[in-house]
Amino acid sequence: xxxxxxxxxxxxxxxxxxxxxxxxxxxxxxxxxxPGPGEVLVRNTWTSVDPALRLRFAPDxxxxxxxxxxLHAAMDGIVTVGEVVASRAEGFGVGDTxxxxxxxxxxxxxxxxxxxxxxxxxLRRLDTELAPPQAYLGPLGGMGLTxxxxxxxxxxxxxxDVVWVSAAAGAVGSLAAQFARINGxxxxxxxxxxxxxxxxxxxxxxxxxxxxxxxxxxxxxxxAAPEGIDVYFDNVGGDHLEAALGALRPGGxxxxxxxxxxxxTVEPSPGPSNLFQATxxxxxxxxxxxSAYAGRIEEVQERxxxxxxxxxxxxxxxxxxxxxxxxxxxxxxxAGRSIGKSLVQIA
Amino acid sequence: xxxxxxxxxxxxxxxxxxxxxxxxxxxxxxxxxxPGPGEVLVRNTWTSVDPALRLRFAPDxxxxxxxxxxLHAAMDGIVTVGEVVASRAEGFGVGDTxxxxxxxxxxxxxxxxxxxxxxxxxLRRLDTELAPPQAYLGPLGGMGLTxxxxxxxxxxxxxxDVVWVSAAAGAVGSLAAQFARINGxxxxxxxxxxxxxxxxxxxxxxxxxxxxxxxxxxxxxxxAAPEGIDVYFDNVGGDHLEAALGALRPGGxxxxxxxxxxxxTVEPSPGPSNLFQATxxxxxxxxxxxSAYAGRIEEVQERxxxxxxxxxxxxxxxxxxxxxxxxxxxxxxxAGRSIGKSLVQIA
Numbered sequence: 001x002x003x004x005x006x007x008x009x010x011x012x013x014x015x016x017x018x019x020x021x022x023x024x025x026x027x028x029x030x031x032x033x034x035p036g037p038g039e040v041l042v043r044n045t046w047t048s049v050d051p052a053l054r055l056r057f058a059p060d061x062x063x064x065x066x067x068x069x070x071l072h073a074a075m076d077g078i079v080t081v082g083e084v085v086a087s088r089a090e091g092f093g094v095g096d097t098x099x100x101x102x103x104x105x106x107x108x109x110x111x112x113x114x115x116x117x118x119x120x121x122x123l124r125r126l127d128t129e130l131a132p133p134q135a136y137l138g139p140l141g142g143m144g145l146t147x148x149x150x151x152x153x154x155x156x157x158x159x160x161d162v163v164w165v166s167a168a169a170g171a172v173g174s175l176a177a178q179f180a181r182i183n184g185x186x187x188x189x190x191x192x193x194x195x196x197x198x199x200x201x202x203x204x205x206x207x208x209x210x211x212x213x214x215x216x217x218x219x220x221x222x223x224a225a226p227e228g229i230d231v232y233f234d235n236v237g238g239d240h241l242e243a244a245l246g247a248l249r250p251g252g253x254x255x256x257x258x259x260x261x262x263x264x265t266v267e268p269s270p271g272p273s274n275l276f277q278a279t280x281x282x283x284x285x286x287x288x289x290x291s292a293y294a295g296r297i298e299e300v301q302e303r304x305x306x307x308x309x310x311x312x313x314x315x316x317x318x319x320x321x322x323x324x325x326x327x328x329x330x331x332x333x334x335a336g337r338s339i340g341k342s343l344v345q346i347a
Numbered sequence: 348x349x350x351x352x353x354x355x356x357x358x359x360x361x362x363x364x365x366x367x368x369x370x371x372x373x374x375x376x377x378x379x380x381x382p383g384p385g386e387v388l389v390r391n392t393w394t395s396v397d398p399a400l401r402l403r404f405a406p407d408x409x410x411x412x413x414x415x416x417x418l419h420a421a422m423d424g425i426v427t428v429g430e431v432v433a434s435r436a437e438g439f440g441v442g443d444t445x446x447x448x449x450x451x452x453x454x455x456x457x458x459x460x461x462x463x464x465x466x467x468x469x470l471r472r473l474d475t476e477l478a479p480p481q482a483y484l485g486p487l488g489g490m491g492l493t494x495x496x497x498x499x500x501x502x503x504x505x506x507x508d509v510v511w512v513s514a515a516a517g518a519v520g521s522l523a524a525q526f527a528r529i530n531g532x533x534x535x536x537x538x539x540x541x542x543x544x545x546x547x548x549x550x551x552x553x554x555x556x557x558x559x560x561x562x563x564x565x566x567x568x569x570x571a572a573p574e575g576i577d578v579y580f581d582n583v584g585g586d587h588l589e590a591a592l593g594a595l596r597p598g599g600x601x602x603x604x605x606x607x608x609x610x611x612t613v614e615p616s617p618g619p620s621n622l623f624q625a626t627x628x629x630x631x632x633x634x635x636x637x638s639a640y641a642g643r644i645e646e647v648q649e650r651x652x653x654x655x656x657x658x659x660x661x662x663x664x665x666x667x668x669x670x671x672x673x674x675x676x677x678x679x680x681x682a683g684r685s686i687g688k689s690l691v692q693i694a
Contacts (some may be wrong), residue, residue, distance in 0.1 A: 256626045273619025275584065278634030279603045285632040286623030
């Protein structure tokens with residue numbers, strides 16, 4: 001028998017009300033099981049920090065969304081990359097790099113072929129020649145899928161469309177903005193600091209960008225797009241969506257990707273007061289989740305890997321070292337202090 | 348020379364703030380011009396009273412919508428049926444029944460071939476064998492077009508979909524609800540009185556109906572559709588739209604036809620606070636205007652006339668006699684005291 005193995009896991013200790021605090025989490029050392037038949041044991045190397053995790057930190061997660069994380073237990077449904085250290089599952093061998101959804105812990109026992117909660121990160125071997133392992137938590141993973149499908153499916157991006165992407169320095173936003181730029185569209189990005197605006201203009205090469213904290217979002221958008229916009233990729237909701245509804249030209253489209261502005265509020269915020277614009281200008285607002293397009297992940301990975309390899313696509317990470325610092329990475333991201341995809345390097 | 352002819356017209360005397368009052372209008376007698384080259388003189392017989400007129404009773408009409416009506420002038424853009432009494436336009440003869448957009452007046456001089464403001468009621472001869480003239484202000488006109496396109500295009504109504512239509516006793520709503528019923532869908536209607544609910548159930552033959560004033564809209568909807576809905580035809584906005592977002596099943600669709608609940612408010616109301624449901628459940632909200640589909644009016648007229656002739660489609664009118672009573676008809680309709688299409692019989 002192998003010596004009993006132990007590893008850390010991050011658990012939710014209490015459900016935050018309002019802002020997430022470090023005290024809402026605890027790190028515990030637990031014994032690690034050996035894999036049973038059809039299972040692998042993975043030593044996790046990289047794990048993901050996503051805005052939408054916030055939605056699961058409440059006993060009453062929004063109906064239709066993923067269920068709340070239980071307290072004092074491993075958090076399932078967080079995409080993670082690791083290396084197989086023991087396998088009793090056909091098709092998986094020691095040394096394989098895989099992704100799965102049992103994140104925020106050192107080791108995970110994962111059953112092959114059991115669909116992950118989000119439909120995407122079911123245990124799968126990754127091609128590390130196409131891109132480094134952690135890219136599968138970003139542009140080659142759910143983030144890339146979400147940005148791609150939001151833009152080309154939900155918003156039906158077409159030739160000549162002027163596109164606004166909010167939270168454009170964020171993980172999904174920076175991909176969506178660049179996909180649109182690579183597609184030949186005029187792209188306006190917004191973000192929450194002058195540093196991020198510089199990143200959008202100088203590094204991502206967007207056509208225009210503004211700091212939404214510098215004034216009224218509607219006025220800033222109008223200055224950046226005086227003739228209006230055709231597509232809005234919404235990562236924010238609230239006043240951003242309201243500004244978009246006022247700026248969208250007839251036939252315009254909104255991809256509703258999520259509303260980070262709401263994730264930390266205790267009471268739901270009112271929606272846009274100018275939804276009538278949708279009727280007046282025949283606008284379409286389409287909510288979507290990248291995971292619904294899980295069946296198309298390989299198509300996206302292939303295209304995105306090509307853009308990464310050619311240098312057309314810039315991909316920036318905010319890496320936090322050490323599993324124990326995952327809660328801090330989340331707090332930083334929700335506070336808007338990170339640029340690009342937030343990742344935790346476990347080992 | 349013919350004797351100078353005069354006729355009445357209803358004019359806006361002041362822009363209402365909040366509820367429309369009869370004092371906001373005046374009726375004046377004006378001299379009627381003879382038609383010039385390419386024009387016809389029409390004696391109007393029926394004119395239309397529409398909720399959306401309210402939007403043009405403010406100096407600051409919503410951007411992207413039709414402009415405000417000027418004060419102390421004839422109101423253009425109101426669909427009307429009449430009889431040609433003099434013609435200098437090719438293709439139009441004395442005695443022809445026509446529609447045009449110069450309503451709320453006894454006589455109108457109308458130029459042939461000049462597109463009407465709403466793109467639909469450009470001067471056109473009507474086939475009075477297909478249906479009586481006033482039907483062209485209802486099921487065979489913009490109302491029918493709006494209901495039809497909202498349901499089948501904006502909401503992409505499909506087989507097996509459960510449909511909720513709000514303001515289902517209204518002009519557009521009663522058509523949309525019946526089109527869905529004729530299409531074989533399960534239809535829930537809502538309206539603002541027990542009398543209207545009885546009309547929906549007993550006369551329109553809907554599967555379920557509720558009086559939205561009887562409680563929380565969300566709870567009433569849940570009781571009528573415990574397993575949720577797939578399509579919501581929105582004539583109301585506000586709490587109705589919020590209830591729909593909570594009840595729509597994954598992949599559900601909303602046709603945003605207008606928001607009568609907002610038309611009389613001075614300040615814009617907040618939008619739905621649960622728009623996140625659109626992301627969680629991959630919902631599509633599509634704003635539309637029937638007039639955008641003006642090119643398909645004959646297809647709709649043909650189908651709708653068939654349903655009227657077969658008795659499958661019930662069409663109810665609230666007829667007000669006398670041009671001078673048009674403002675009263677509008678006030679009644681905005682207050683929710685009318686059932687079916689509001690019409691004014693001029694002569």
